[in-house]
Amino acid sequence: FFASDLGPARGGPEDRPERFMTIEPAQPGAFGWLDARTLQFRPAEPWPALTRFRVTPLGGKAGTLATLLEAPVSTVPNDGAEGLEPFDEITLTFGEPLPPAMLAKMVTLELRPLPGVSGGRRLPPEEIRIKALERTSRADAPSYSLSLAHPVPAGTRAVLTLQLSADEAAAGAAKELSFATGEPFRVLAFGCRERQLPVTPSGTLYEKDQAIRCGTESPAILVEFSSAPRAISPVEARNLVRFTPSVEGLKLQTSARTLEIRGAFRRDTLYSVSILPAKLTDQRGRPLEAAGRSEAFVVFPQRASYVKWGAGQGVVERLGAQMVPVDGRGAEKLDLRIQRIDPLDRSFWPFPDRPIVTDESERPPGPGEEPPAWSAPEQNIAPQGIARHVKLLGSPPVSAIVELPLKRDGNAAAFGLDLEPHLAKIAGKGEPGTYLVGLRALEGGSLRSWMRIQATDLALATLEEPQAVRFTVTSLATGLPVPGATVRLEGTHRMPGKSVWETFVEGTTGPDGTFRWDAPGRPNVHESRSTRRISVTKGKDLLVLDTAHPPESYADNQWSKSRDHWLDWAFQPLEARGARAETLCHLFTERPVYRPEEEVHLKGYLRERVRGMLHPLAAEDGTIVVEGPGELAWRLPVPVSEAGSFYHLFKEKNLPTGVYNAHFEDKKKRRFGHVSFRMEAYRIPEFEVDLHGPDQTALDKEFQVSLTASYYAGGKGGSRPVQWRVTQFPYDWTPPEREGFRFSSDGRFSRAERFRSSPRLTKDDTTNDSGGATLKLNPAIEPTAQPRTYVVEATVTGADDQTVTSTRRIAALPAFVLGLDVARFVEHARTLSPRVIAVGPDG
Numbered sequence: 001f002f003a004s005d006l007g008p009a010r011g012g013p014e015d016r017p018e019r020f021m022t023i024e025p026a027q028p029g030a031f032g033w034l035d036a037r038t039l040q041f042r043p044a045e046p047w048p049a050l051t052r053f054r055v056t057p058l059g060g061k062a063g064t065l066a067t068l069l070e071a072p073v074s075t076v077p078n079d080g081a082e083g084l085e086p087f088d089e090i091t092l093t094f095g096e097p098l099p100p101a102m103l104a105k106m107v108t109l110e111l112r113p114l115p116g117v118s119g120g121r122r123l124p125p126e127e128i129r130i131k132a133l134e135r136t137s138r139a140d141a142p143s144y145s146l147s148l149a150h151p152v153p154a155g156t157r158a159v160l161t162l163q164l165s166a167d168e169a170a171a172g173a174a175k176e177l178s179f180a181t182g183e184p185f186r187v188l189a190f191g192c193r194e195r196q197l198p199v200t201p202s203g204t205l206y207e208k209d210q211a212i213r214c215g216t217e218s219p220a221i222l223v224e225f226s227s228a229p230r231a232i233s234p235v236e237a238r239n240l241v242r243f244t245p246s247v248e249g250l251k252l253q254t255s256a257r258t259l260e261i262r263g264a265f266r267r268d269t270l271y272s273v274s275i276l277p278a279k280l281t282d283q284r285g286r287p288l289e290a291a292g293r294s295e296a297f298v299v300f301p302q303r304a305s306y307v308k309w310g311a312g313q314g315v316v317e318r319l320g321a322q323m324v325p326v327d328g329r330g331a332e333k334l335d336l337r338i339q340r341i342d343p344l345d346r347s348f349w350p351f352p353d354r355p356i357v358t359d360e361s362e363r364p365p366g367p368g369e370e371p372p373a374w375s376a377p378e379q380n381i382a383p384q385g386i387a388r389h390v391k392l393l394g395s396p397p398v399s400a401i402v403e404l405p406l407k408r409d410g411n412a413a414a415f416g417l418d419l420e421p422h423l424a425k426i427a428g429k430g431e432p433g434t435y436l437v438g439l440r441a442l443e444g445g446s447l448r449s450w451m452r453i454q455a456t457d458l459a460l461a462t463l464e465e466p467q468a469v470r471f472t473v474t475s476l477a478t479g480l481p482v483p484g485a486t487v488r489l490e491g492t493h494r495m496p497g498k499s500v501w502e503t504f505v506e507g508t509t510g511p512d513g514t515f516r517w518d519a520p521g522r523p524n525v526h527e528s529r530s531t532r533r534i535s536v537t538k539g540k541d542l543l544v545l546d547t548a549h550p551p552e553s554y555a556d557n558q559w560s561k562s563r564d565h566w567l568d569w570a571f572q573p574l575e576a577r578g579a580r581a582e583t584l585c586h587l588f589t590e591r592p593v594y595r596p597e598e599e600v601h602l603k604g605y606l607r608e609r610v611r612g613m614l615h616p617l618a619a620e621d622g623t624i625v626v627e628g629p630g631e632l633a634w635r636l637p638v639p640v641s642e643a644g645s646f647y648h649l650f651k652e653k654n655l656p657t658g659v660y661n662a663h664f665e666d667k668k669k670r671r672f673g674h675v676s677f678r679m680e681a682y683r684i685p686e687f688e689v690d691l692h693g694p695d696q697t698a699l700d701k702e703f704q705v706s707l708t709a710s711y712y713a714g715g716k717g718g719s720r721p722v723q724w725r726v727t728q729f730p731y732d733w734t735p736p737e738r739e740g741f742r743f744s745s746d747g748r749f750s751r752a753e754r755f756r757s758s759p760r761l762t763k764d765d766t767t768n769d770s771g772g773a774t775l776k777l778n779p780a781i782e783p784t785a786q787p788r789t790y791v792v793e794a795t796v797t798g799a800d801d802q803t804v805t806s807t808r809r810i811a812a813l814p815a816f817v818l819g820l821d822v823a824r825f826v827e828h829a830r831t832l833s834p835r836v837i838a839v840g841p842d843g
Contacts, residue, residue, distance in 0.1 A: 001037060001038055002020075002037045002038075002039070002057070002058070003037070004037065005036035005037060006020060006036065006037065006039075006058075007033035007035070007036050007037070007038075007039060008033055008036065009035065009036045010035075011032065011033040011034050011035050011036075011038075012032065012033055013030065013031070013032050013033075014031040014032060014033055014039060017031035017039070017041070019058065020039055020057065020058045021039065021041075021055060021056060021057045021058060022055070022056045023041065023053055023054070023055055024053065024054045024056075025051075025053070027041075027043050027045070027047070027053070028043065028044045028045050029041055029042055029043035029044045029045075030042055030044065034394065040394050040395055041395075042364075042394070046361075047067045048067065048096070048098065049067055049068065049069040049070065049094075049096060049098045049102075050067065050068075050069050050098060050102050050106065050165070051066070051067050052064055052065070052066050052166070053065045053066075053067075066165065066166065068164050068165050068173070068335070068442070069094075069098065069106065069162070069163075069164045069165065070094065070095050070096070070164075070361075070445060070446055071162070071164065071175040071443050071444075071445060072092045072093055072094055072162070072175070072177075073093050073094065073095050073141060073445070074093045074141075075090065075091065075092055075093070075177055076090070076091040077090070077179045078179075079177045079178065079179075080178060080179075081179050081180065082180045082182075083180070083181070083182040083227075084179060084180065084181045084182060085181065085182070086151040086152055086153055086154055086181055087151060087152055087179070087181070088147065088148045088149075088150065088151040088152070089145060089146065089147050089148065090109075090145075090146040090148075090158075090160065090179070091133070091143055091144070091145050091146070092143065092144050092146065092162075093141050093142070093143040093144075094141065094142055094143075094144070095141060095361050095445075095446065096142070096361075097132075097142040098142075100130045100131065100132050100144060102166075103130055103144055104125065104128070104130045105166075106162055106163040106164075106166070107128065107130070107146065107160065107161070107162055107163075108122060108123075108160070108161045109122070109123045109128060109146075109148075109158060109159070109160050109161075110122045110123070110158070110159045110161070111123065111152060111153075111156050111157075111158055111159075112156065112157045112158075112159060113155060113156060113157075114155050114156065114157055114180060114183060115157070116156075116157025116159065116178065116180060120157075120159065123148070126149075127148060127149040127150070128146055128147070128148060128149075129146070129147045129149075130144055130145070130146055130147075131144065131145045131147065132144050132145075133145055146160075152179075152181055153181065154181045154182060154183065154184055155181060155182075155183045155184060156180070156181050157178055157179070157180040157181075158178065158179045158180070158181075159176060159177070159178050160176070160177040160178070160179075161174055161175075161176050161177075162174060162175045162177070164442055164443075173333060173401070173442045174443075175443050182226070182227060183226040183227070184226065184286065184289045185225065185226055185227050185229075185281070185282040185284075185286040185287065185288055185289060186225070186226050186288060186289045187223060187224070187225055187226075187275050187288070188224045188225060188226050189223075189224045190221065190222065190223050190273065190275065191212050191214075191221070191222060192212060192214035192219075192220065192221060192222060193214075193220070193222065195212050195213075195214075196212075196222065196224065197212060219262070219263075219265040220260055220261065220262045221241075221260075221261040221273065222258055222259070222260055222261075223240070223241065223258065223259040223261070223275065224257060224258055225257045225258070225259070225282070225288075226257070227257060227282040227283070227284070227286070228256055228257050228282060228283050229254065229257070229259075229280060229281070229282050229283070229288075230280075230281055230282065230283050231254065232252070232254050232259065232280065236279075236280060240259070240275060240280065241259075241261060241273065241274070241275060242273070242274045243263075243271050243272070243273055244271065244272040244274075245269070245271065247263040247264060247265060247271070248263065248264045249263050249264045250262070250263040251263065303329065303330070304329075304330070305328075305329055305330030305331045305408075305441070305443060306327075306328060306329055306330070306331065306441065306444070307327070307328035307329075307331040307334050307404065307406075307439060307441050307444075308326070308327050308328065308355070308439075308449060309324070309325065309326060309327075309355045309439065309449055309451045310324075310325025310326055310327050310414060311324070311325055311353075311451060312351060312352050312353045312354045312355050312356075312451055312452070313351045313352075313353070313451060313452040314451070314452075314453055314454075315453065315454045315455075315456060315476075315543075316419065316423075316453050316454070316455050317455075317456075317457065317476050317477065318430055318431070318432050318455045318456050318457040318476070318477075318541065319430055319457050319476070319477040320476065320477055321416075321420075322418065322419045322420040322423060322455065323416030323417060323418055323419070324416065324417050324419060324437065324451065324453060325414060325415075325416060325417075326404075326414070326415055326416070326417045326439075327412065327413075327414045328404060328406050328412070328413065328415075329406065329410070329411065329412035329413070330406065330407075330408055330410065331404055331406055331441055331442070331443070332403070332404055332406055332407070332408060333401050333402060333403055333404060333442055334401070334402055334404060334439050334440065334441060334442065335399075335400075335401055335402075335439065335440040335441075335442060335448075336398065336399070336400050336401070336402045336422070336437070336438070336439055337396040337398060337399045337437075337438040337439075337440075337448070338396055338397060338398040338419070338422055338423070338426065338435050338436070338437050338438070339390070339393045339396050339397070339435065339436045339438070340397060340426055340427070340433055340434070340435050341393070341434055341435065341436055341452075342434070343434035343454065343535075343542050343544045344535065344542075344544065345373070346373070346374045346375060346380075346381065347371075347373050347374045347381060347385070347386070347389040348381075348386055348389060348390075348436070348452065349380075349381075349533070349544065349546075350380055350546040350548065351386065351451075351452040352383050352386075353549075354383075355449040355450055355451045356383055356386050356387050356390065356449070356450040356451075357387070357447055357448070357449050357450070358387050358390050358391060358438075358447070358448050358450065359446055359447055359448075360440070360446045360447075360448055361445075361446035362391075364391040364392065365388070365391060370392055371385065371388045371389060371392075374389075375501070377493075377499045377500050377501040378492055378494075378499050380532075390436065390438075390450060393436070396438075397425070397426045398422045398425060398426060400422070401442070402417070404417075419437065419453070423435065423455055427455075431455070431540070432454075432455050432456050432457070432540055432541040432542065433454075433455050434452070434453070434454050434455075434542070434544070435452070435453050435455070436450050436451070436452055437450065437451050437452075437453060438450040438451075454542075454543060454544065456476070456541055456542065456543045457475050457476050457477055457541055458473060458474075458475070458476070458482065458485065458536045458538060458541055458542075458543040459473070459474045459475070459476050459543075460472070460473055460487070460534065460536050460543060460545060461474070461551075462566075462567065463514075464553075464567075464569075466577040466578030466579075467518065467519050467521070467574045467577060467578070468516060468517060468518050468519055469516070469517050469519060469567060469570060470514050470515070470516045470517075471487045471507070471509070471514060471515045471516075471517065472509075472513055472514045473485040473487065473509050473513050473514075473515075473536055473538070474513055480513075481509070481511075481512050481513020481514070482509060482513050482538055483509055483510060483511045483512070483513055484508060484509065484538065485508065485509045485513070485536055485537065485538040486506065486507070486508050486536070486537040486538070487505075487506070487507055487508075487509065487515050487534070487535075487536055488503055488505070488506045488534070488535045488536075488537070489503070489504045489505045489506075489517075489531060489533075489534050489567065490502065490503050490504065490531075490532055490533045490534075490535070491504055491529055491530050491531040491532040491533070491547070492529065492530045492532060493527070493528075493529050494527060494528045494529070494530075495526070495527050496526055496527075501532075502529075504529060504531070504571075505517050517570075519569075519570035519571075519574060520570065520571065521570070521571070521572065521573060521574040522571055522572055522573055528571065529571040530565060530568060530571070531547040531565050531566060531567050531568050531570075531571075532546075532547055532548075532565075533545070533546060533547060534547060534566065534567075545566075547565045547566035547567065547568070548565055548566075550562045550564070550565065550566035551566075578611070579611065581608055581609065581610045582608070582609045582610075583606065583607075583608055583609075583617060583672060584606070584607045584608070584609055584614070584672070585604055585605070585606055585607075585664050585672035585673030586604060586605045586607075586673060587602065587603075587604040587624075587662060587663065587664055587672075587673035587674060587675045588603060588604070588675050589601060589602060589603075589675055589677050590603075591677075592677050592678060593677065593678045593679075593680055594677060594678070594679055594680075595679070595680070595681065596654070596655040596656070596657060596679050596681060597653075597655075598651075599649055599650065599651045600649070600650040600651070600660075600677065601647070601649060601650075602624055602626075602636075602647065602648045602649075602650055602662060602675070603645070603646075603647050604624075604645065604646050604647075604664055604673055605644055605645050606640060606644040606645070606646070606664075606672070607644060616642075616643050616644035617644045618640065618641070618642045618643070618644055620640065620666065620667050621637065621638065621639045621640055621667075622637075622638060622640060622646065622664055622665055622666045622667065623635050623636060623637050623638065623664070623665045624636045624638050624646075624648050624650075624662055624663075624664055624665075625662065625663055625664075625665055626650060626660060626661070626662045627660065627661045627662070628655065628656065628658065628659075628660045628661075628679075629656045629657070629658030629659065629660075629725075629793065629795055629803070629805050630656060630658075630723060630725075630795055630803075631725070631762070632656070634650070634652065636648050636650065638664075646664070650662075655679050656679065656795065656803040656805065657678075657679045657680055657681055657802075657803060657804060657805055658678070658679060658793075658795065658803075658805035659676055659677075659678055659805075659807070660676065660677050660678070660679060661674065661675070661676045662674070662675050662676070662677075663675075681802065685798075685802065685804055686711055686712060686713070686798055686799075686800065687709055687710060687711045687712065687717045687796070687798055687804060688709070688710055688712065688804065689707055689708070689709050689794060689796050689804045689805070689806040690707065690708045690710070690806060691705060691706070691707050691792065691794055691806045691807070691808040692705070692706045692707070692708070693705035693706070693792065693808055693810055694810060695810065695811065696810070696811045696812075696813055696841050696842070697779070697810060697811070697812050697813070698779075698812070698813065698814070698815040698841065699779045699780065699782075699785060699787070699788075699812050699813065699814055699815060700779070700780055700815045701778075701779075701780065701815075702776055702777060702778035702779075702780070703776075703777055703779075703810070703812075704774060704775070704776050704777075705774070705775045705776075705777065705792050705808065705810070706772060706773065706774045706775075707722070707767075707772065707773050707774075707794045707796070707806065708770075708771055708772050709722075709767050709771040709772075709796045709804075710771060715771075716767075716769070716770050716771030716772075717767055717771040717796065717798070718767055718768060718769045718770065718771050719766060719767060719768075719769070720766065720767045720771075720796050720797060720798065720799075721764070721765075721766060721796070721797045722764070722765040722766060722767055722773045722794060722795070722796050722797075723762065723763070723764055723765070723794070723795045724761070724762065724763040724764075724765060724773075724775050724792070724794055725760070725761070725762050725792075725793040725794075725795070726760065726761040726762075726775070726777065726790060726791070726792050726793075727760050727761075727790075727791045728757040728758070728760075728782075728788050728789065728790055728791075729788065729789045729791065730755040730786060730787070730788060730789075731786075731787040731788050731789045731811055731812075731813075732787075733787040733811070733813055733841075735817050735819070735839045735843065736839070736843040738819060738837070738839075740821040740835075741819035741820065741821045741835075741837060742819065742820055742821075743817045743818065743819045743839070744817065744818055744820075755784065755786050755788070756782070756783045756784045757782055757783070757784075757788060758781070758782060758783075761777075763775065767796065773794070775792070775794075777790060777792075779812045785814070787811070787812065787813050787814065788811075788812050789809055789810070789811050789812070790809070790810045790811075790812060791807065791808075791809055792807065792808050792809075792810065793805060793806070793807045794806050794807075811841075813841035814841065815840070815841075816838045816839060816840050816841075817838070817839050818836065818837070818838055818839075819836065819837040819838075819839060820834055820835075820836055821834060821835040821836075821837075822834035822835070
């Protein structure tokens with residue numbers, strides 16, 4: 001990258017590159033100008049591994065580039081092989097050739113006794129001889145033989161460490177391979193299926209206070225060998241195991257590497273079990289070794305290391321955090337590359353939700369083999385097509401080995417990789433841009449995984465009206481409106497016989513950061529439009545959004561995901577959008593209280609509301625339904641006039657006192673309007689009814705409601721009929737707000753369900769001699785745990801058959817709610833110190 005124009009403005013080949021730069025040692029390849037200031041070298045052969053190249057630019061400071069060694073593609077024996085025969089040769093196959101002398105400097109071999117955790121011996125270089133194996137053709141992968149002066153003995157793990165870089169900056173980048181020979185044929189452990197202990201071949205197996213307790217219903221003892229023994233006869237098996245006290249009825253069975261012993265074991269009896277030497281061989285003919293102490297070990301092997309992106313694409317804040325999600329385990333470093341791309345180039349858009357993977361061992365397209373730029377109006381480029389275009393990007397502005405917050409022996413973790421210093425190196429700190437970020441595990445071969453990120457300070461939201469859209473652009477850093485931003489909506493325009501990529505709308509936001517667009521609908525049935533992309537531009541800052549992945553929409557007080565393309569509705573018929581016509585009813589009486597023998601005038605009006613305007617509704621004749629105490633109901637047909645009004649004179653004999661409710665029903669049994677009124681006797685009643693109960697109760701326990709019937713003249717209304725009626729309604733309740741706390745109640749049974757309750761309760765009862773009666777209710781038996789209101793009515797019939805009704809409302813609330821106060825964001829968290837509070841219904 002030069003500071004001034006040295007090449008052709010439009011780029012082209014360079015036949016005399018030595019005028020501008022030199023590469024030592026020489027590497028076959030071609031030089032070419034990408035633009036007047038950028039000269040690129042593209043090698044014709046793969047870069048040789050473990051080589052330092054000195055690059056000297058014109059008038060600049062020379063620099064050194066070091067190549068890495070890729071891990072072997074295969075080994076003989078296989079990596080991680082267990083139970084091998086003693087061996088004295090290891091074969092490594094690589095993806096590219098390298099000098100044997102250089103390979104010898106990068107290889108170390110350590111021999112450790114099994115299980116191979118520690119305590120090894122590193123072989124000196126003179127005991128390892130490296131030789132390149134002959135290849136039948138140039139296309140064959142090169143292989144190298146590591147011949148050992150002495151075979152790896154039995155019971156040994158050979159750990160071969162291959163350094164992947166000769167550069168000090170990449171110290172620690174290594175590939176570790178291991179091979180284990182089989183243990184000698186011996187007894188490893190004894191016990192039962194629940195637990196096994198290491199075996200001492202001669203003497204007592206365990207102490208009394210360390211006795212194995214086997215809890216199986218069918219008692220059995222298992223003896224485990226290091227390898228599969230040959231078939232064991234009952235006589236040989238009896239010579240291997242001795243019991244004190246003796247066991248009758250022994251039954252012996254061998255399978256794989258295990259001897260199972262069954263017999264008439266007595267419960268609560270401590271058996272001493274000894275493993276004795278015997279002439280026994282395994283299936284390979286090796287004799288059983290039982291001369292010394294035999295030990296067993298337990299180790300948790302290291303799991304395979306990996307590193308991968310946590311997303312395929314995303315946005316980082318231009319003026320804020322620039323972290324990208326990474327998942328990994330055991331990888332302490334990774335190879336990072338960053339390419340800057342045109343955000344509107346459809347050859348790299350839309351990027352899939354999963355990262356794009358490229359194989360860097362494959363030859364990139366040569367001159368004349370480059371794929372053309374993607375411009376199909378109907379289809380998006382496939383991930384394989386994006387991968388081919390990635391290979392054309394050439395030298396990345398950033399190529400570095402990055403330290404990771406992972407440990408070689410640690411667990412898997414998800415973390416954020418900070419790209420801020422790398423992006424600042426490309427475009428400057430706080431500058432916008434669109435990039436492809438690629439990672440490659442140093443031990444993971446030649447595959448590189450790419451994700452797409454946008455560094456921007458722009459955010460877009462759309463406020464959707466029935467037939468218009470208001471685009472709102474705000475700043476990610478401040479949340480304030482962004483005036484003067486250009487919003488462009490693009491997509492596919494399909495016409496008879498052809499389709500084109502078209503800009504549907506383009507506008508600039510005003511001082512409030514918004515831009516309003518009238519939706520065109522679909523004026524022509526022979527044409528259609530589909531949205532594909534929304535872009536927002538402010539100066540050099542550019543945000544590009546895929547309409548196939550719209551944001552969540554907010555309507556009716558809730559957030560929901562959309563399955564349609566963002567704003568596709570704007571090119572569909574718009575007649576059905578907006579508020580629908582609504583039927584309204586105003587039903588009323590001339591006063592709220594009547595005597596039981598008086599007439600009730602019920603009057604109502606029907607109206608239709610269309611786009612905010614009310615119109616008289618001359619509907620068909622309907623019915624007024626009146627509901628009274630004691631489940632009484634009257635259905636009263638009424639005619640509806642052309643002005644949308646109706647009337648009925650309600651008068652019945654022997655009406656009970658209490659609350660009456662009325663509503664209007666049409667021919668389809670749809671309910672409209674509501675009015676309530678009371679029937680009260682004007683003459684002084686002979687007695688009164690009082691209901692007693694809590695104003696609030698908990699949902700986790702039962703509560704009691706009682707009544708008392710008392711004569712005004714004195715005395716209690718004993719032995720009088722009582723009818724109870726209990727109805728439940730949903731109750732909207734939240735605990736009192738406390739600063740910093742977020743509350744949650746028990747939602748195990750009602751997390752997202754509609755309100756449900758037991759059926760309406762009716763019960764006939766009789767007052768006792770004291771004029772009292774009691775009703776018990778239990779909210780804990782309800783099918784859901786939402787808060788609710790119990791409306792309890794009690795109707796008592798006097799000696800003159802006059803009824804008196806009393807009503808009480810009781811709110812049933814959660815026994816307590818939990819509040820949590822904890823920091824919503826902690827940059828460097830080692831501990832969390834939340835505050836927890838339990839709040840009852842009373843606050």
